[in-house]
Amino acid sequence: MASSKVFTRVIERRGLRSEISAAWAISVRIWKVELSYPLSLLWFILMPFLWLIPMVLAGSSVSTGPDSAELARLTGIDDWVSYIAIGTGLMGLTLSIIWGTGMSLRREQNVGTLETLMTTPIERSTLVLGSALHNLQHGGLGVILQLAASTILFGVTLNAWGVFPALAVLALGVIALQGVVYAIACVVMVAKQGWMIVEFIGDFLILLAPTAYPLAVLPWFLQAASLASPLTWTVEAFRDALILGPGAPSLLTAALVLLILDAIYVPLGLLLYKRTETWVRKRGALSQF
Amino acid sequence: MTNSAIVCDKLIKVYRNRRWEKILPPRYYLKEIRALDGLSFEIAEGEVFGLLGPNGAGKTTTIQVLAGLLIPDSGTARVCGIDPVTHPDEAKRRVGVVAGGNPRQLYNKLTARENLRYWGHLYGISGHVLERRIDELLELFGMTERADDVIEKFSAGMTQRIILARGLIHDPDVLLLDEPTVGLDPKASREMRSFIKKRLVGESEKTVLLTTHEMHVAEELSDRIAIINHGRVIALDTPEALRKRANGGTILDVEILNANGRLLQTLSTNGLQVLSSGDDAENPALTRLRLRAEDEDTALQQIIEAVLGHRDARLIRMDVREPSLEDAFVFLTDQSDKEAAANA
Numbered sequence: 001m002a003s004s005k006v007f008t009r010v011i012e013r014r015g016l017r018s019e020i021s022a023a024w025a026i027s028v029r030i031w032k033v034e035l036s037y038p039l040s041l042l043w044f045i046l047m048p049f050l051w052l053i054p055m056v057l058a059g060s061s062v063s064t065g066p067d068s069a070e071l072a073r074l075t076g077i078d079d080w081v082s083y084i085a086i087g088t089g090l091m092g093l094t095l096s097i098i099w100g101t102g103m104s105l106r107r108e109q110n111v112g113t114l115e116t117l118m119t120t121p122i123e124r125s126t127l128v129l130g131s132a133l134h135n136l137q138h139g140g141l142g143v144i145l146q147l148a149a150s151t152i153l154f155g156v157t158l159n160a161w162g163v164f165p166a167l168a169v170l171a172l173g174v175i176a177l178q179g180v181v182y183a184i185a186c187v188v189m190v191a192k193q194g195w196m197i198v199e200f201i202g203d204f205l206i207l208l209a210p211t212a213y214p215l216a217v218l219p220w221f222l223q224a225a226s227l228a229s230p231l232t233w234t235v236e237a238f239r240d241a242l243i244l245g246p247g248a249p250s251l252l253t254a255a256l257v258l259l260i261l262d263a264i265y266v267p268l269g270l271l272l273y274k275r276t277e278t279w280v281r282k283r284g285a286l287s288q289f
Numbered sequence: 290m291t292n293s294a295i296v297c298d299k300l301i302k303v304y305r306n307r308r309w310e311k312i313l314p315p316r317y318y319l320k321e322i323r324a325l326d327g328l329s330f331e332i333a334e335g336e337v338f339g340l341l342g343p344n345g346a347g348k349t350t351t352i353q354v355l356a357g358l359l360i361p362d363s364g365t366a367r368v369c370g371i372d373p374v375t376h377p378d379e380a381k382r383r384v385g386v387v388a389g390g391n392p393r394q395l396y397n398k399l400t401a402r403e404n405l406r407y408w409g410h411l412y413g414i415s416g417h418v419l420e421r422r423i424d425e426l427l428e429l430f431g432m433t434e435r436a437d438d439v440i441e442k443f444s445a446g447m448t449q450r451i452i453l454a455r456g457l458i459h460d461p462d463v464l465l466l467d468e469p470t471v472g473l474d475p476k477a478s479r480e481m482r483s484f485i486k487k488r489l490v491g492e493s494e495k496t497v498l499l500t501t502h503e504m505h506v507a508e509e510l511s512d513r514i515a516i517i518n519h520g521r522v523i524a525l526d527t528p529e530a531l532r533k534r535a536n537g538g539t540i541l542d543v544e545i546l547n548a549n550g551r552l553l554q555t556l557s558t559n560g561l562q563v564l565s566s567g568d569d570a571e572n573p574a575l576t577r578l579r580l581r582a583e584d585e586d587t588a589l590q591q592i593i594e595a596v597l598g599h600r601d602a603r604l605i606r607m608d609v610r611e612p613s614l615e616d617a618f619v620f621l622t623d624q625s626d627k628e629a630a631a632n633a
Binding site: 029281 | 302304324350353356357358359360377378379381382384386388393394395396398399403407408410411412413414415418419422439455458459460
């Protein structure tokens with residue numbers, strides 16, 4: 001009978017593969033709900049350009065042409081349009097991950113499904129992971145759209161050989177960022193209405209990252225702080241790979257640093273998340289608003 | 290000997306202030322609340338067990354502990370022999386949780402089929418096994434034709450059916466139904482009760498823990514009922530035995546026109562227990578009383594004499610019946626409240 005096969009499947013469900021399968025199902029569900037709101041889709045397509053265009057206009061107003069000698073001196077890249085276009089593309093991805101994933105538990109609570117989700121045998125962290133998968137796809141598509149439009153509209157040129165190294169660095173950066181996101185999810189679990197903390201963390205990470213300006217223009221203490229941010233290394237190396245190609249000097253250093261940050265942030269984030277979730281269950285605060 | 294599907298043993302859950310809150314004036318923080326205060330009961334496999342109690346008695350807290358959503362301060366709980374605190378994932382495979390009165394447990398922009406598929410995936414079911422299970426459940430709940438409509442187009446009754454289907458998607462041994470008929474109209478409520486009785490319990494032999502405020506629901510469905518108050522069980526028995534716990538006697542529902550406080554006092558003085566009294570909303574001069582008496586004949590005489598002894602008072606109606614579960618509930622919880630107040 002179908003029901004006994006069902007029960008067998010449920011009992012046998014365990015291991016990483018099951019969690020990834022559940023995370024994928026969560027990701028697909030979020031897509032389905034999001035795409036049922038047409039305006040949401042329109043916003044998703046237009047949003048990356050709303051950040052980029054003002055920056056291009058600002059750059060045009062202070063620059064005499066498409067090249068900047070000062071930028072070349074500080075970063076080795078003289079094409080400031082390409083510099084900003086690629087950086088702001090990653091900014092969109094970052095915000096998608098931080099906001100979309102960090103607030104995932106709160107969203108489920110607002111929908112009314114959080115407690116029900118917590119009664120299933122998925123790992124608590126899988127709920128956040130599923131949201132992260134969706135936001136990675138969401139933000140990733142945004143990066144592709146923005147870069148494609150930038151090449152067409154603003155004459156941005158990308159080094160095709162740099163795509164794979166860029167993706168590799170991006171993958172390492174996203175993994176480390178996921179550790180940060182788990183910590184953000186803890187804040188939301190406890191504070192409930194923690195959007196201002198999420199906003200602060202997201203904005204601070206972006207401030208420290210060379211999305212639209214080189215690190216050298218930051219005060220020395222912010223430059224020092226930026227070394228601990230995975231976003232800093234990711235943006236720098238991703239852009240260098242796409243502009244300078246696979247031989248960009250920053251690539252290897254960034255990859256090594258990101259591997260170290262992955263090894264620190266992910267276990268730390270997961271541990272914090274697990275402890276916070278247990279604390280919330282002890283206090284009976286899961287369903288509180 | 291039947292095995293126990295659910296065991297709660299001396300569960301305690303106290304909500305306390307956080308240390309820093311104690312520096313604030315009292316009106317800014319909650320006093321200590323003992324949501325569960327040594328709660329203990331066992332439910333046999335295949336049994337339907339009703340959990341009745343006033344608001345704040347601990348019903349939902351009990352469900353949350355068994356569902357692995359809440360960690361008690363002490364005591365143990367077991368579902369199918371598994372502790373949901375130490376082995377939550379194992380326990381959750383065997384438990385289905387359905388909370389009534391909250392239609393937002395589903396994703397309104399997804400169809401019924403998409404919702405069930407999603408929840409099935411979370412339980413590790415996929416492929417043709419999942420699709421057949423979904424078809425089975427949709428047919429069981431008479432929702433096959435609406436399977437591909439989005440939830441937001443459903444009525445409350447239809448939504449509740451899909452919520453119940455979701456709770457069954459993984460074919461659990463134990464179902465925790467937290468107020469499953471809340472918010473349903475009488476017809477939908479009756480259909481839900483019929484389903485639980487015939488299909489869930491009769492055919493599938495699931496173990497069901499049911500919390501409800503509705504006495505008739507508890508009475509109709511439950512093999513045994515526990516009445517809880519202040520976080521502990523104050524009575525546990527079959528519905529029939531519990532009715533007799535309403536301190537025996539006879540219940541009289543009386544309507545008197547122009548009754549006043551002196552008349553009510555006269556009734557009490559004559560040995561009649563006033564269980565409840567209230568004025569009719571449309572005619573404030575009409576007072577409805579529910580009285581309990583040891584002897585029916587004596588009570589009738591006392592009521593008539595009391596009414597005749599008060600000018601302007603008129604006896605409009607009087608119904609005599611055996612104590613109901615509601616009467617037992619009110620009696621037992623009142624007793625419990627008085628004991629709690631005395632011990633405070």
